Amino acid sequence: MRALSLLLLMIAVTATAAVTYRWVDADGVHYSDQPHAGAEKIYLGQTQAASTASLDAPGGGAAGTQGATGTARRRTEGPFQYTGCAVVQPADDQVLLNVESVTVAVEPHPAKRSNDHVVLSFDGTPIEAATADQLDFHITPIDRGTHTVAAELRDSNNKSVCRSAPVTFHVRQPSVLTPANPNAHH
Numbered sequence: 001m002r003a004l005s006l007l008l009l010m011i012a013v014t015a016t017a018a019v020t021y022r023w024v025d026a027d028g029v030h031y032s033d034q035p036h037a038g039a040e041k042i043y044l045g046q047t048q049a050a051s052t053a054s055l056d057a058p059g060g061g062a063a064g065t066q067g068a069t070g071t072a073r074r075r076t077e078g079p080f081q082y083t084g085c086a087v088v089q090p091a092d093d094q095v096l097l098n099v100e101s102v103t104v105a106v107e108p109h110p111a112k113r114s115n116d117h118v119v120l121s122f123d124g125t126p127i128e129a130a131t132a133d134q135l136d137f138h139i140t141p142i143d144r145g146t147h148t149v150a151a152e153l154r155d156s157n158n159k160s161v162c163r164s165a166p167v168t169f170h171v172r173q174p175s176v177l178t179p180a181n182p183n184a185h186h
Helices: 002-016 048-056 061-065 068-077
Strands: 018-025 028-032 040-044 084-089 094-097 102-109 117-122 125-128 136-139 145-154 160-163 167-172
Antiparallel strands (some): 102 136, 145 160
């Protein structure tokens, strides 16, 4: 019984010491369990509240050792910052068969501020949101082929505050030159 208690304690300590690396580049915010050049080391698990403070502190460092109360105070005093935004629909490299339209869904983290808006890039062409709260874009008609979408959140001054990684998807439709049923003869 004592050995089992010791084993459970070791697992709990190991779980709270999980190291994750966070970095930001042109494609957005990234997290990995492997080191990356310029990445900031953060700790997940029970120490997550403390490591969140280090993300808000200039240069990270000792501020990460504050408790949850210090984290909450620092978050409300510091400038707002998205931790990420992503195109969540369609999935990257998804194949869509015989569709006439596609819904592209964008998900910011944390939730989108009311004054911010999304600009979708569809095959390099920007599509402005019709309303500030729009997170879904319906593209119709959709042509066959490979398409790329990415999202950008902009603030009330139209300044970019978050960019998603691009998502590529494929639309497959029957060819107008090839009949749907190759065995059918006219």
